[in-house]
Amino acid sequence: xxxxxxxxxxxxxxxxxxxxxxxxxxxxxxxxxxxxxxxxxxxxxxxxxxxxxxxxxxxxxxxxxxxxxxxxxxxxxxxxxxxxxxxxxxxxxxxxxxxxxxxxxxxxxxxxxxxxxxxxxxxxxxxxxxxxxxxxxxxxxxxxxxxxxxxxxxxxxxxxxxxxxxxxxxxxxxxxxxxxxxxxxxxxxxxxxxxxxxxxxxxxxxxxxxxxxxxxxxxxxxxxxxxxxxxxxxxxxxxxxxxxxxxxxxxxxxxxxxxxxxxxxxxxxxxxxxxxxxxxxxxxxxxxxxxxxxxxxxxxxxxxxxxxxxxxxxxxxxxxxxxxxxxxxxxxxxxxxxxxxxxxxxxxxxxxxxxxxxxxxxxxxxxxxxxxxxxxxxxxxxxxxxxxxx
Numbered sequence: 001x002x003x004x005x006x007x008x009x010x011x012x013x014x015x016x017x018x019x020x021x022x023x024x025x026x027x028x029x030x031x032x033x034x035x036x037x038x039x040x041x042x043x044x045x046x047x048x049x050x051x052x053x054x055x056x057x058x059x060x061x062x063x064x065x066x067x068x069x070x071x072x073x074x075x076x077x078x079x080x081x082x083x084x085x086x087x088x089x090x091x092x093x094x095x096x097x098x099x100x101x102x103x104x105x106x107x108x109x110x111x112x113x114x115x116x117x118x119x120x121x122x123x124x125x126x127x128x129x130x131x132x133x134x135x136x137x138x139x140x141x142x143x144x145x146x147x148x149x150x151x152x153x154x155x156x157x158x159x160x161x162x163x164x165x166x167x168x169x170x171x172x173x174x175x176x177x178x179x180x181x182x183x184x185x186x187x188x189x190x191x192x193x194x195x196x197x198x199x200x201x202x203x204x205x206x207x208x209x210x211x212x213x214x215x216x217x218x219x220x221x222x223x224x225x226x227x228x229x230x231x232x233x234x235x236x237x238x239x240x241x242x243x244x245x246x247x248x249x250x251x252x253x254x255x256x257x258x259x260x261x262x263x264x265x266x267x268x269x270x271x272x273x274x275x276x277x278x279x280x281x282x283x284x285x286x287x288x289x290x291x292x293x294x295x296x297x298x299x300x301x302x303x304x305x306x307x308x309x310x311x312x313x314x315x316x317x318x319x320x321x322x323x324x325x326x327x328x329x330x331x332x333x334x335x336x337x338x339x340x341x342x343x344x345x346x347x348x349x350x351x352x353x354x355x356x357x358x359x360x361x362x363x364x365x366x367x368x369x370x371x372x373x374x375x376x377x378x379x380x381x382x383x384x385x386x387x388x389x390x
Contacts, residue, residue: 024086041364082360134359235277
């Protein structure tokens with residue numbers, strides 16, 4: 001009986017992956033890359049220690065990595081169409097009313113030729129390192145969480161040197177964009193596609209960008225964004241005040257202690273309070289002021305999380321965003337073993353297009369694992385109808 005159950009589980013797993021493959025089939029112009037991408041996904045979901053062109057090709061029974069490398073670099077298929085189908089799949093499987101999470105993570109690299117590589121700060125190692133930095137958008141509900149969009153951050157050293165950029169496959173039309181600008185780009189796609197998110201959260205890199213906060217207000221997206229204690233905000237009397245000064249004026253009885261979940265050393269406890277601030281923009285039918293949630297955590301480290309609405313329901317209570325040097329939020333929101341299984345960081349590509357293609361397929365593999373786990377916890381697996389949206 002145990003053997004029969006294991007066989008049935010494997011069959012369900014294979015059927016589910018083939019269903020995901022059918023959903024993205026329309027993004028591939030030819031049969032060869034359409035078939036090979038299924039082998040690529042199977043390899044990403046396998047137990048390989050490293051998931052690169054050689055190991056994925058060997059798992060697929062191919063004698064060289066040429067086919068897998070061609071899939072990522074020159075084959076005719078649309079990674080953005082796969083991303084859009086991935087986003088729809090995640091929302092269908094994890095359900096509505098989720099949280100959008102923006103954060104970046106670094107991929108440590110050697111050399112100088114990989115697209116976007118530079119010495120830059122990364123939470124992956126907790127220091128300045130030679131790496132690529134990807135900015136990610138995740139969708140999380142009580143059922144699970146998964147990445148739904150991605151952008152590669154290109155430092156000015158790349159966008160100002162067009163010869164170097166072209167050598168890495170970066171088109172002349174690709175401009176410099178800050179990380180908050182990349183975040184707005186992904187959030188626009190998500191909201192335009194109708195992702196049913198209740199609110200957005202991100203760390204201080206994004207919270208300090210006032211244009212992002214105003215954009216959220218204009219789009220009617222509530223947010224919980226960290227900002228540094230030395231940032232300035234506008235109070236209801238139209239004064240510019242530093243965050244640390246406002247937090248210092250909050251009376252002791254106004255603070256409420258909440259858990260941000262378990263950490264390596266037990267529960268991560270933060271004190272929360274609300275301060276009313278001036279809105280960065282107004283919309284018809286909305287008040288011109290918005291509350292801010294302030295958080296403090298020992299020893300005397302202060303930050304604030306401005307938000308455009310009343311505190312979310314308990315099931316979506318804000319969790320403090322990570323500070324630099326901590327594991328990035330996009331990774332902290334996933335089980336590390338699953339991230340490694342999906343091969344998100346196990347790649348050996350230098351080309352700009354290849355980066356997007358590998359990362360998109362790794363995100364799809366991880367989303368499949370998250371959705372499968374969410375479905376298993378609710379009951380027997382049932383395949384969803386194939387989506388026709390592209």
